[in-house]
Amino acid sequence: MESRHLSAPAWSAFKSWLLKLTGVPVSRLRLLTGGCPADELPALAKELKRVRADFKKRPNEVSAPADEGLRKDYAALGVPWSAWSEVASEVHRDLKRNRYARWTGVDALEFPEGPAFGELVTVVLFGGVEQARAHLLRRASLSEGSLEALWCRWLGGEPLEPETLRAFAGAPEQLAEPLYTPGIEEVLPLYFVEPDAVRAERALEVVAGKLGQPLLDFLRSLLGLWRQETTTEDVRARFDAFVASVSPSKVSQLCAPAYLYGRYVEVLPAHALLEQVGSRLECIAVPAKVADVQPVMEALTAVEELTAMGLGLRVEQVPGKVLLSAQEPETTGGDEFL
Known part of the structure:
Protein backbone atom coordinates (compact mmCIF):
# COMPACT_ATOMS: atom_id res chain seq x y z
CA MET A 1 0.00 0.00 0.00
CA GLU A 2 1.49 3.34 -1.09
CA SER A 3 1.29 6.13 1.45
CA ARG A 4 2.65 9.61 2.18
CA HIS A 5 3.20 11.35 5.49
CA LEU A 6 2.61 15.11 5.67
CA SER A 7 3.00 17.46 8.61
CA ALA A 8 -0.30 18.68 10.04
CA PRO A 9 0.49 22.37 9.24
CA ALA A 10 1.36 21.48 5.62
CA TRP A 11 -1.95 19.68 5.12
CA SER A 12 -3.84 22.44 6.92
CA ALA A 13 -2.24 25.11 4.70
CA PHE A 14 -3.08 23.11 1.59
CA LYS A 15 -6.72 22.81 2.72
CA SER A 16 -6.90 26.55 3.42
CA TRP A 17 -5.91 27.35 -0.16
CA LEU A 18 -8.22 24.65 -1.50
CA LEU A 19 -11.15 26.26 0.29
CA LYS A 20 -10.50 29.49 -1.61
CA LEU A 21 -11.12 27.76 -4.94
CA THR A 22 -14.45 27.40 -6.71
CA GLY A 23 -15.40 24.81 -9.30
CA VAL A 24 -13.64 21.88 -7.59
CA PRO A 25 -16.49 20.22 -5.67
CA VAL A 26 -15.01 16.71 -5.57
CA SER A 27 -11.66 17.96 -4.27
CA ARG A 28 -13.25 20.08 -1.57
CA LEU A 29 -15.65 17.34 -0.47
CA ARG A 30 -13.33 14.35 -0.54
CA LEU A 31 -10.08 15.88 0.61
CA LEU A 32 -11.77 17.57 3.54
CA THR A 33 -13.81 14.57 4.69
CA GLY A 34 -11.49 11.59 4.93
CA GLY A 35 -10.71 10.61 1.36
CA CYS A 36 -12.04 9.65 -2.06
CA PRO A 37 -13.50 6.31 -3.24
CA ALA A 38 -11.93 4.75 -6.32
CA ASP A 39 -14.89 5.43 -8.61
CA GLU A 40 -14.54 9.20 -8.07
CA LEU A 41 -10.77 9.35 -8.61
CA PRO A 42 -11.02 10.30 -12.33
CA ALA A 43 -13.08 13.36 -11.40
CA LEU A 44 -10.67 14.18 -8.57
CA ALA A 45 -7.65 13.87 -10.87
CA LYS A 46 -9.26 16.24 -13.36
CA GLU A 47 -9.91 18.81 -10.66
CA LEU A 48 -6.39 18.52 -9.24
CA LYS A 49 -5.01 19.74 -12.58
CA ARG A 50 -7.16 22.83 -12.12
CA VAL A 51 -5.96 23.21 -8.53
CA ARG A 52 -2.32 23.10 -9.65
CA ALA A 53 -2.99 25.64 -12.40
CA ASP A 54 -4.72 27.94 -9.91
CA PHE A 55 -1.84 27.71 -7.42
CA LYS A 56 0.61 28.74 -10.16
CA LYS A 57 -1.20 32.03 -10.69
CA ARG A 58 -2.81 32.69 -7.29
CA PRO A 59 -0.99 35.41 -5.27
CA ASN A 60 0.29 34.17 -1.94
CA GLU A 61 -1.59 36.86 -0.02
CA VAL A 62 -2.47 36.08 3.55
CA SER A 63 -4.63 38.53 5.44
CA ALA A 64 -5.30 38.84 9.14
CA PRO A 65 -7.54 37.99 10.85
CA ALA A 66 -9.34 36.15 8.03
CA ASP A 67 -6.38 33.86 7.35
CA GLU A 68 -5.03 33.66 10.89
CA GLY A 69 -5.06 29.84 10.77
CA LEU A 70 -3.08 29.83 7.54
CA ARG A 71 -0.62 32.34 8.98
CA LYS A 72 -0.04 30.04 11.98
CA ASP A 73 0.49 27.08 9.64
CA TYR A 74 3.03 29.12 7.70
CA ALA A 75 4.82 30.04 10.92
CA ALA A 76 4.98 26.37 11.96
CA LEU A 77 6.37 25.46 8.53
CA GLY A 78 8.92 28.27 8.50
CA VAL A 79 7.30 29.84 5.44
CA PRO A 80 7.89 33.62 5.31
CA TRP A 81 4.74 35.68 5.37
CA SER A 82 4.18 39.37 5.88
CA ALA A 83 1.45 41.87 5.20
CA CYS A 283 12.32 43.24 3.72
CA ILE A 284 10.71 39.89 4.60
CA ALA A 285 10.87 37.80 1.43
CA VAL A 286 7.39 36.40 0.88
CA PRO A 287 6.68 33.69 -1.73
CA ALA A 288 4.90 35.47 -4.58
CA LYS A 289 2.52 32.67 -5.59
CA VAL A 290 1.01 29.69 -3.79
CA ALA A 291 3.08 27.48 -6.12
CA ASP A 292 6.19 29.00 -4.50
CA VAL A 293 5.20 27.59 -1.09
CA GLN A 294 6.94 24.21 -1.06
CA PRO A 295 4.95 22.47 1.75
CA VAL A 296 1.62 23.29 0.03
CA MET A 297 2.85 21.94 -3.30
CA GLU A 298 4.25 18.83 -1.63
CA ALA A 299 0.78 18.11 -0.25
CA LEU A 300 -0.77 18.60 -3.70
CA THR A 301 1.85 16.36 -5.34
CA ALA A 302 1.23 13.60 -2.78
CA VAL A 303 -2.51 13.70 -3.51
CA GLU A 304 -1.88 13.65 -7.28
CA GLU A 305 0.49 10.68 -7.09
CA LEU A 306 -1.80 8.57 -4.89
CA THR A 307 -4.85 9.50 -6.95
CA ALA A 308 -3.10 8.32 -10.13
CA MET A 309 -2.87 4.77 -8.71
CA GLY A 310 -6.64 4.39 -9.01
CA LEU A 311 -7.10 2.46 -5.76
CA GLY A 312 -8.86 5.13 -3.74
CA LEU A 313 -7.50 7.82 -1.46
CA ARG A 314 -7.65 7.76 2.32
CA VAL A 315 -6.85 10.79 4.51
CA GLU A 316 -6.14 10.02 8.17
CA GLN A 317 -5.16 12.31 11.01
CA VAL A 318 -2.45 10.83 13.22
CA PRO A 319 -0.61 12.61 16.07
CA GLY A 320 1.28 15.57 14.62
CA LYS A 321 0.81 14.57 10.99
CA VAL A 322 -1.56 13.43 8.27
CA LEU A 323 -1.33 10.07 6.52
CA LEU A 324 -2.42 9.82 2.89
CA SER A 325 -2.73 6.33 1.44
CA ALA A 326 -3.83 4.73 -1.84
CA GLN A 327 -6.86 2.81 -0.59
CA GLU A 328 -10.56 3.21 -0.11
CA PRO A 329 -11.44 5.68 2.66
CA GLU A 330 -12.93 4.32 5.86
CA THR A 331 -15.89 6.62 5.36
CA THR A 332 -17.16 8.54 2.37
CA GLY A 333 -18.81 11.33 4.33
CA GLY A 334 -18.74 13.15 7.63
CA ASP A 335 -17.12 16.38 8.60
CA GLU A 336 -14.33 15.26 10.89
CA PHE A 337 -11.70 16.90 8.68
CA LEU A 338 -13.48 20.20 8.02
Missing part, protein backbone atom coordinates in the same frame (compact mmCIF):
# COMPACT_ATOMS: atom_id res chain seq x y z
CA TRP A 84 3.83 44.59 6.34
CA SER A 85 4.83 45.73 2.87
CA GLU A 86 1.21 46.68 2.18
CA VAL A 87 0.93 48.38 5.58
CA ALA A 88 4.16 50.30 4.98
CA SER A 89 2.93 51.59 1.61
CA GLU A 90 -0.28 52.81 3.21
CA VAL A 91 1.58 54.58 6.03
CA HIS A 92 4.02 56.25 3.62
CA ARG A 93 1.05 57.46 1.57
CA ASP A 94 -0.66 58.88 4.67
CA LEU A 95 2.53 60.58 5.84
CA LYS A 96 2.98 62.22 2.46
CA ARG A 97 -0.56 63.63 2.78
CA ASN A 98 0.30 64.84 6.30
CA ARG A 99 -2.68 62.89 7.57
CA TYR A 100 -1.36 62.56 11.11
CA ALA A 101 -0.02 66.11 11.29
CA ARG A 102 -3.45 67.51 10.43
CA TRP A 103 -5.90 64.86 11.73
CA THR A 104 -8.98 66.67 10.49
CA GLY A 105 -12.20 65.87 8.69
CA VAL A 106 -13.51 62.30 8.97
CA ASP A 107 -10.50 61.22 11.06
CA ALA A 108 -11.22 63.79 13.74
CA LEU A 109 -14.96 63.05 13.70
CA GLU A 110 -14.61 59.28 14.00
CA PHE A 111 -11.56 59.28 16.30
CA PRO A 112 -11.61 62.53 18.32
CA GLU A 113 -8.97 61.17 20.72
CA GLY A 114 -6.54 60.61 17.86
CA PRO A 115 -5.23 57.42 16.23
CA ALA A 116 -5.36 54.18 18.19
CA PHE A 117 -2.20 53.06 19.99
CA GLY A 118 -1.52 50.26 17.50
CA GLU A 119 -1.81 52.65 14.58
CA LEU A 120 0.62 55.08 16.20
CA VAL A 121 3.18 52.31 16.75
CA THR A 122 2.80 51.41 13.07
CA VAL A 123 3.34 55.03 12.02
CA VAL A 124 6.56 55.20 14.08
CA LEU A 125 7.71 51.90 12.56
CA PHE A 126 7.70 53.41 9.11
CA GLY A 127 9.34 56.74 9.84
CA GLY A 128 6.44 58.91 10.98
CA VAL A 129 7.49 59.79 14.53
CA GLU A 130 7.33 63.56 13.88
CA GLN A 131 3.68 63.37 12.84
CA ALA A 132 2.86 60.82 15.56
CA ARG A 133 4.58 62.50 18.54
CA ALA A 134 1.75 64.87 19.53
CA HIS A 135 -0.78 62.02 19.28
CA LEU A 136 1.46 59.74 21.37
CA LEU A 137 1.82 62.25 24.18
CA ARG A 138 -1.89 63.07 24.14
CA ARG A 139 -2.81 59.39 24.28
CA ALA A 140 -0.35 58.96 27.16
CA SER A 141 -2.20 61.65 29.10
CA LEU A 142 -5.59 60.10 28.32
CA SER A 143 -4.50 56.64 29.49
CA GLU A 144 -2.26 57.73 32.38
CA GLY A 145 -1.22 54.83 34.61
CA SER A 146 -1.47 52.19 31.92
CA LEU A 147 1.31 50.27 30.19
CA GLU A 148 0.12 51.80 26.93
CA ALA A 149 0.79 55.26 28.36
CA LEU A 150 4.35 54.29 29.28
CA TRP A 151 5.08 53.09 25.74
CA CYS A 152 3.46 56.21 24.25
CA ARG A 153 5.79 58.43 26.25
CA TRP A 154 8.81 56.29 25.32
CA LEU A 155 7.95 56.39 21.62
CA GLY A 156 7.30 60.12 21.88
CA GLY A 157 10.87 60.70 23.06
CA GLU A 158 10.46 60.88 26.84
CA PRO A 159 12.80 58.81 29.05
CA LEU A 160 11.36 55.61 30.48
CA GLU A 161 12.86 54.42 33.75
CA PRO A 162 13.32 50.64 34.14
CA GLU A 163 11.95 50.83 37.69
CA THR A 164 8.61 52.03 36.32
CA LEU A 165 8.27 48.97 34.11
CA ARG A 166 9.40 46.60 36.85
CA ALA A 167 6.80 48.01 39.24
CA PHE A 168 4.11 47.59 36.59
CA ALA A 169 5.00 43.92 36.03
CA GLY A 170 4.64 42.82 39.66
CA ALA A 171 5.48 39.32 40.85
CA PRO A 172 6.05 36.57 38.24
CA GLU A 173 3.28 34.47 39.77
CA GLN A 174 0.73 37.08 38.69
CA LEU A 175 1.19 35.90 35.11
CA ALA A 176 -0.73 32.76 36.04
CA GLU A 177 -3.85 34.89 36.54
CA PRO A 178 -5.99 35.85 33.52
CA LEU A 179 -4.54 38.91 31.77
CA TYR A 180 -6.71 40.73 29.26
CA THR A 181 -5.48 44.31 28.75
CA PRO A 182 -2.54 44.18 28.58
CA GLY A 183 -2.02 40.52 27.79
CA ILE A 184 0.78 38.11 28.67
CA GLU A 185 2.65 39.02 25.47
CA GLU A 186 2.93 42.63 26.64
CA VAL A 187 3.68 41.90 30.30
CA LEU A 188 6.15 38.99 30.13
CA PRO A 189 9.03 41.02 28.60
CA LEU A 190 8.86 43.43 31.55
CA TYR A 191 10.54 40.76 33.70
CA PHE A 192 13.63 41.14 31.49
CA VAL A 193 14.08 44.88 31.99
CA GLU A 194 16.92 44.22 34.46
CA PRO A 195 19.48 41.40 34.51
CA ASP A 196 17.63 39.42 37.19
CA ALA A 197 17.89 35.91 35.77
CA VAL A 198 16.00 34.20 38.62
CA ARG A 199 12.96 36.48 38.35
CA ALA A 200 12.93 36.32 34.55
CA GLU A 201 13.31 32.54 34.50
CA ARG A 202 10.45 32.16 36.97
CA ALA A 203 8.23 34.28 34.73
CA LEU A 204 9.05 32.03 31.76
CA GLU A 205 8.15 28.95 33.81
CA VAL A 206 4.77 30.42 34.71
CA VAL A 207 3.79 31.05 31.08
CA ALA A 208 5.29 27.87 29.60
CA GLY A 209 3.17 26.70 26.68
CA LYS A 210 1.03 29.85 26.54
CA LEU A 211 3.06 31.96 24.10
CA GLY A 212 4.50 31.79 20.62
CA GLN A 213 7.96 30.26 20.31
CA PRO A 214 9.68 33.27 18.66
CA LEU A 215 9.04 35.55 21.66
CA LEU A 216 10.09 32.86 24.13
CA ASP A 217 13.26 32.17 22.14
CA PHE A 218 14.19 35.86 22.15
CA LEU A 219 13.62 36.19 25.90
CA ARG A 220 15.57 33.00 26.62
CA SER A 221 18.45 34.37 24.53
CA LEU A 222 18.57 37.38 26.88
CA LEU A 223 18.95 35.01 29.83
CA GLY A 224 21.85 33.40 27.98
CA LEU A 225 23.38 36.82 27.31
CA TRP A 226 23.26 37.72 31.00
CA ARG A 227 24.94 34.42 31.88
CA GLN A 228 27.50 34.86 29.09
CA GLU A 229 26.26 31.66 27.44
CA THR A 230 24.82 33.40 24.36
CA THR A 231 26.39 35.84 21.93
CA THR A 232 25.00 39.22 20.98
CA GLU A 233 24.66 37.92 17.41
CA ASP A 234 22.39 35.11 18.59
CA VAL A 235 20.18 37.56 20.51
CA ARG A 236 19.96 39.72 17.39
CA ALA A 237 18.95 36.70 15.29
CA ARG A 238 16.27 35.71 17.83
CA PHE A 239 14.95 39.25 17.86
CA ASP A 240 14.75 39.32 14.06
CA ALA A 241 12.87 35.99 14.09
CA PHE A 242 10.40 37.38 16.62
CA VAL A 243 9.88 40.55 14.58
CA ALA A 244 9.16 38.44 11.48
CA SER A 245 6.50 36.47 13.37
CA VAL A 246 4.40 39.50 14.41
CA SER A 247 1.35 40.35 12.33
CA PRO A 248 0.11 43.94 11.79
CA SER A 249 -2.84 43.31 14.08
CA LYS A 250 -0.40 42.53 16.95
CA VAL A 251 1.92 45.49 16.36
CA SER A 252 1.80 46.71 19.97
CA GLN A 253 3.63 43.51 21.00
CA LEU A 254 6.76 44.92 19.36
CA CYS A 255 7.27 47.69 21.94
CA ALA A 256 8.61 45.74 24.92
CA PRO A 257 10.97 43.46 22.93
CA ALA A 258 12.29 46.52 21.04
CA TYR A 259 12.90 48.27 24.36
CA LEU A 260 14.86 45.23 25.60
CA TYR A 261 16.81 45.05 22.37
CA GLY A 262 17.74 48.69 22.86
CA ARG A 263 18.89 48.08 26.43
CA TYR A 264 21.05 45.03 25.86
CA VAL A 265 22.04 44.91 22.19
CA GLU A 266 21.91 48.26 20.40
CA VAL A 267 21.43 51.55 22.23
CA LEU A 268 19.30 53.82 20.07
CA PRO A 269 16.44 56.31 20.55
CA ALA A 270 13.02 54.65 20.65
CA HIS A 271 11.91 55.86 17.24
CA ALA A 272 15.21 54.74 15.66
CA LEU A 273 14.79 51.27 17.16
CA LEU A 274 11.25 51.01 15.80
CA GLU A 275 12.34 52.27 12.39
CA GLN A 276 15.00 49.53 12.27
CA VAL A 277 12.27 47.01 13.05
CA GLY A 278 10.12 48.50 10.29
CA SER A 279 12.94 48.11 7.79
CA ARG A 280 13.27 44.44 8.71
CA LEU A 281 9.53 43.89 8.31
CA GLU A 282 9.49 45.51 4.87
